[in-house]
Amino acid sequence: MNDELLERVEQITLPRHRFWSKDGKxxxxxxxxxxxxxxxxxxxxxxxxxxLGIEIVPNLNELExxxxxxxxxxxxxxxxxxxxxxxxxxxxxxxxxxxxxSHKQTRDAADECELLIExxxxxxxxxxxxxxxxxxxxxLASLHHLVPEHPDDKKLRSLGIIDFSWRDLYKLxxxxxxxxxxxxxxxxxxxxxxxxxxxxxxQAGVNQIDKRRLAKNIIWQVWRWIKKGIxxxxxxxxxxxxxxxxxxxxGDEILEPDDVDMFYxxxxxxxxxxxxxxxxxxxxxxxxxxxxxxxAKRPEIILVLEKGGQLEMAxxxxxxxxxxxxxxxxxxSVLTMEYFSDDLKAAIGERELSLFVMTDINPSGVSIxxxxxxxxxxxxxxxxxxxxxxESKDVxxxxxxxGKVKVVRxxxxxxxxxxxxxxxxxxxxxxxxxxxxxxxxxxxxxxEYPGGARVVTIWGIDSDTAKESLIxxxxxxxxxxxxxx
Amino acid sequence: xxRDDNAVLEKILERLTNIDPPIKRLAVESPDPAxxxxxxxxxxxxxxxxxxxxxxTETLLVxxxxxxxxxxxxxxxxxxxxxxxxxxxxxxxxxxxxxTKIRGLRVSNARxxxxxxxxxPVINAVTDTYLAEFxxxxx
Numbered sequence: 001m002n003d004e005l006l007e008r009v010e011q012i013t014l015p016r017h018r019f020w021s022k023d024g025k026x027x028x029x030x031x032x033x034x035x036x037x038x039x040x041x042x043x044x045x046x047x048x049x050x051x052l053g054i055e056i057v058p059n060l061n062e063l064e065x066x067x068x069x070x071x072x073x074x075x076x077x078x079x080x081x082x083x084x085x086x087x088x089x090x091x092x093x094x095x096x097x098x099x100x101x102s103h104k105q106t107r108d109a110a111d112e113c114e115l116l117i118e119x120x121x122x123x124x125x126x127x128x129x130x131x132x133x134x135x136x137x138x139x140l141a142s143l144h145h146l147v148p149e150h151p152d153d154k155k156l157r158s159l160g161i162i163d164f165s166w167r168d169l170y171k172l173x174x175x176x177x178x179x180x181x182x183x184x185x186x187x188x189x190x191x192x193x194x195x196x197x198x199x200x201x202x203q204a205g206v207n208q209i210d211k212r213r214l215a216k217n218i219i220w221q222v223w224r225w226i227k228k229g230i231x232x233x234x235x236x237x238x239x240x241x242x243x244x245x246x247x248x249x250x251g252d253e254i255l256e257p258d259d260v261d262m263f264y265x266x267x268x269x270x271x272x273x274x275x276x277x278x279x280x281x282x283x284x285x286x287x288x289x290x291x292x293x294x295x296a297k298r299p300e301i302i303l304v305l306e307k308g309g310q311l312e313m314a315x316x317x318x319x320x321x322x323x324x325x326x327x328x329x330x331x332x333s334v335l336t337m338e339y340f341s342d343d344l345k346a347a348i349g350e351r352e353l354s355l356f357v358m359t360d361i362n363p364s365g366v367s368i369x370x371x372x373x374x375x376x377x378x379x380x381x382x383x384x385x386x387x388x389x390x391e392s393k394d395v396x397x398x399x400x401x402x403g404k405v406k407v408v409r410x411x412x413x414x415x416x417x418x419x420x421x422x423x424x425x426x427x428x429x430x431x432x433x434x435x436x437x438x439x440x441x442x443x444x445x446x447x448e449y450p451g452g453a454r455v456v457t458i459w460g461i462d463s464d465t466a467k468e469s470l471i472x473x474x475x476x477x478x479x480x481x482x483x484x485x
Numbered sequence: 486x487x488r489d490d491n492a493v494l495e496k497i498l499e500r501l502t503n504i505d506p507p508i509k510r511l512a513v514e515s516p517d518p519a520x521x522x523x524x525x526x527x528x529x530x531x532x533x534x535x536x537x538x539x540x541x542t543e544t545l546l547v548x549x550x551x552x553x554x555x556x557x558x559x560x561x562x563x564x565x566x567x568x569x570x571x572x573x574x575x576x577x578x579x580x581x582x583x584x585t586k587i588r589g590l591r592v593s594n595a596r597x598x599x600x601x602x603x604x605x606p607v608i609n610a611v612t613d614t615y616l617a618e619f620x621x622x623x624x
Contacts, residue, residue: 004498005501011505085524086510087522087524088520088522088524089519089520090521113521116520139512140522143521143522146512146522146556149557150557152541153557162518167539171539
């Protein structure tokens with residue numbers, strides 16, 4: 001009891017104790033924001049004081065020992081008044097030149113943070129060495145986020161996204177124009193300016209804006225505002241979005257023309273990897289609208305062709321059975337699949353799809369087919385069957401030379417395979433794997449050179465050379481089979 | 486030392502705790518998105534309650550300047566954290582109040598409370614279940 005009482009008494013009275021500077025000035029402990037060392041000297045920084053402060057005799061280790069109930073060490077050079085710590089922020093260096101940090105230093109810096117100290121604008125750095133003790137003193141499980149953390153906040157934090165003023169946004173009424181404008185003026189990221197952006201989007205350990213993080217935050221905010229009905233969706237395409245952002249930020253040299261690919265990739269990541277929203281949510285136009293159509297009679301049957309140039313054929317064949325069709329024009333666009341799958345859902349509800357696919361006979365054709373199937377599944381469609389309308393065995397020996405297209409070429413030196421440019425090793429590996437799967441020996445040729453070198457070429461077949469009558473018959477038969485099943 | 490010294494010391498300790506509560510700050514969501522964790526001074530808090538007006542259930546802390554702060558801890562978890570704090574008391578299923586910030590009360594169906602710095606009262610802040618303890622602690 002006595003010890004406890006003494007401790008409480010000391011805690012109450014100690015802040016009233018005085019400290020003497022080297023030149024005889026006095027200050028009370030309760031007025032001290034933190035102690036710091038510089039150039040081997042110890043200084044006191046008082047609350048409300050912005051300069052270096054007054055020099056004192058004891059060093060930080062001694063002070064830490066004497067004042068452990070009131071002050072906590074957070075850095076080799078700083079001892080902070082526990083009661084004055086009012087927040088924790090991610091750290092970034094104020095000084096120029098710190099961007100030349102090594103990878104390890106940058107990684108360590110990501111574990112560090114800064115303390116906001118009541119009564120001073122200075123931020124005190126925390127290093128990982130002292131973080132554990134600091135957390136214990138403050139009763140915090142983490143210095144980087146609240147614990148417990150709401151799942152939505154955690155998800156966004158893991159993506160580096162800040163949902164600026166989300167509570168106000170939630171309550172905002174879209175038809176209250178004044179309130180909407182006031183809200184936008186406060187929170188529109190592209191109008192923050194460089195300094196404010198640095199506060200939110202700085203790179204760990206470097207005093208520079210993390211452009212990708214900035215891009216993701218802009219994309220997220222635009223989506224949120226469209227969804228809330230306080231900004232209009234885009235009337236153009238993805239490029240329109242980029243130009244809007246670049247025009248808003250280009251003046252401050254925050255984003256530059258070269259950042260366009262980074263911006264598109266950030267958008268792709270949030271939509272295709274993280275599945276936070278859809279391209280369609282932004283109102284982007286489907287540039288391939290004319291290349292797909294939902295059938296009037298048998299919409300669940302889809303003729304899938306690789307090439308845009310096969311549009312007429314697709315339209316004619318689909319019309320014969322009343323099915324849907326799509327001409328992909330290369331790798332399928334997620335945006336197009338969003339529009340197409342929504343149209344399909346409106347027509348067939350929960351019914352399953354039957355796909356009839358013709359692509360080039362080569363690794364890209366396989367990839368295009370697989371990506372289309374995966375893409376439709378990702379859009380929530382169910383697929384009952386996928387039939388390939390055209391294979392290499394459908395091409396006669398006579399017709400083969402006219403349709404052959406080079407896939408990869410490589411040289412065999414003993415047991416070593418060396419790609420022949422422009423083929424790359426990765427393409428050769430994929431090409432060989434595909435060739436093994438197809439199992440048609442006609443699609444591989446070898447040429448011997450003096451000295452024993454062999455050059456191998458793997459061939460594909462262009463789908464433009466497919467016999468239309470054969471494809472038509474197979475598609476119609478397949479569609480009829482679907483009806484019978 | 487007399488035999489009842491311990492009782493006196495306990496009383497002194499209690500008084501000291503009342504003057505200088507052992508818990509002074511609580512981690513809440515920062516109003517500034519650049520700050521990861523904000524440590525709110527509890528001596529500025531008037532009351533703590535649960536809210537569900539922004540699409541999720543949260544615990545709200547209202548300070549004497551009318552500002553609102555949020556934590557993801559449930560009210561019962563906050564109550565547990567402030568168990569040793571002499572100024573906070575649970576006064577209804579939905580409220581924890583800072584007894585030192587009460588500037589008025591009115592008897593209605595339950596008890597409405599006025600707090601320092603806040604214009605509007607908190608309606609039904611004290612319910613029957615908690616009334617006896619509230620009256621005991623308030624005096």
